[in-house]
Amino acid sequence: MDRIQPNRLDRGFFLYQKEFEDKALEVLRSGWYILGNEVKSFEKEFAEYVGSEHCVGLASGLDALWIAFRVLGIGVGDEVIVQGNTYIASVMGITINGATPVFVEPDQYFNIDASKIEEKITDKTKAVLVVHLYGQASNMDKIVEICKKHNLRLVEDCAQAHGAKFKGKQIGTFGDIGCFSFYPSKNLGAFGDAGAITTNDANIADDVRVFRNYGSEKRYYNRVVGTNSRLDEIQAGFLRIRLKYLDELAEEKKNICERYLNELHNDKIELPKTREGATHIWHQFVIRSDHRDDLMKYLDEKDIGTIIHYPIPPHLSEAYKYLGLKAGALPITEKYAKTVLSLPLYNGMLKEEQDFVIDAINNY
Ligand SMILES: *Cc1c(COP(=O)(O)O)cnc(C)c1O
Numbered sequence: 554m555d556r557i558q559p560n561r562l563d564r565g566f567f568l569y570q571k572e573f574e575d576k577a578l579e580v581l582r583s584g585w586y587i588l589g590n591e592v593k594s595f596e597k598e599f600a601e602y603v604g605s606e607h608c609v610g611l612a613s614g615l616d617a618l619w620i621a622f623r624v625l626g627i628g629v630g631d632e633v634i635v636q637g638n639t640y641i642a643s644v645m646g647i648t649i650n651g652a653t654p655v656f657v658e659p660d661q662y663f664n665i666d667a668s669k670i671e672e673k674i675t676d677k678t679k680a681v682l683v684v685h686l687y688g689q690a691s692n693m694d695k696i697v698e699i700c701k702k703h704n705l706r707l708v709e710d711c712a713q714a715h716g717a718k719f720k721g722k723q724i725g726t727f728g729d730i731g732c733f734s735f736y737p738s739k740n741l742g743a744f745g746d747a748g749a750i751t752t753n754d755a756n757i758a759d760d761v762r763v764f765r766n767y768g769s770e771k772r773y774y775n776r777v778v779g780t781n782s783r784l785d786e787i788q789a790g791f792l793r794i795r796l797k798y799l800d801e802l803a804e805e806k807k808n809i810c811e812r813y814l815n816e817l818h819n820d821k822i823e824l825p826k827t828r829e830g831a832t833h834i835w836h837q838f839v840i841r842s843d844h845r846d847d848l849m850k851y852l853d854e855k856d857i858g859t860i861i862h863y864p865i866p867p868h869l870s871e872a873y874k875y876l877g878l879k880a881g882a883l884p885i886t887e888k889y890a891k892t893v894l895s896l897p898l899y900n901g902m903l904k905e906e907q908d909f910v911i912d913a914i915n916n917y
Contacts, residue, residue, distance in 0.1 A: 556856040564901025576790040591789040603725045605751035607758035610784030614712040614734020614748040618646025621730040624760040631679040636665035637886030639684045644867040658885040667695035680706035685714035688836035693719040713836040715741040725751045743788040806835045837895040
């Protein structure tokens, strides 16, 4: 057996190879490559899937985040609350606009601890950015209530959780704007960079649509200083194919994770938990261990690749030194960075690959 990698994007391609190849040729031969019918159709189909009024396709998940804060008018002098243990792009979405991230510790489900949000609210707080990390929906009842009470904007970072639900309602529909990434490794992945926002507010959708295309709604007439963040026709075409199979693909990943949950038995590891009322679409299967680095080395020697999501929390990264936060500022976040480990997980993962990972961990 080949080395087991943390993720295998080629397997996802081969599952629907013919459809992807046909679509690529169709778009190549159409003569229309930017903002055409594929993008329009994908936006409509994805909005329907999420249960949102509008979807606007963009060039990446990071663009979705920073453009979201930009159109909400959140920038210099404003504070945005976000969990400490997120991918750094969440934080960059805030700081690109000049706003200041205010970090809150995560709960045992790796999402923001809603009971610790209110103590961080100041006169400058304008929004909460909730990240549905690893694929699990956050504690939305509580978070929506806090945002309403304090008149804060709510932005969702849905990059890892396409299709996850809280009490039956899909993420990306709870706040002002939902931000999605379709980076190839995400659960709904393109074959290149891509992203989108969802919103129920027609004005926000319109502002994002104009902003992504140099601030222009009519050719050569520019309403605002925008950017170029357009979703390619070819990527939109690929995403439409993946979207058709998204629930099926999620079911396959769920079955693998159920095997991990039922068959992994080792006192040295802690398995992930799912909050009551939340669903998990298993972007990553993240365990915790006090022996993490040693376990990772042991698995590597057995030809099993694993990844740490994420070894350095944003507040301790060199990029955010200017925020002035030191080691010890966020003890839970920092502890997670030292103990989390993502096991191999991908669509098309063979049963013998799953068995091999389970046996190796149980024998550790
Ligand atoms: C991947 C990711 C992003 C950024 O998406 P890109 O498409 O790579 O720009 C943002 N937030 C989270 C939580 C992510 O996992």
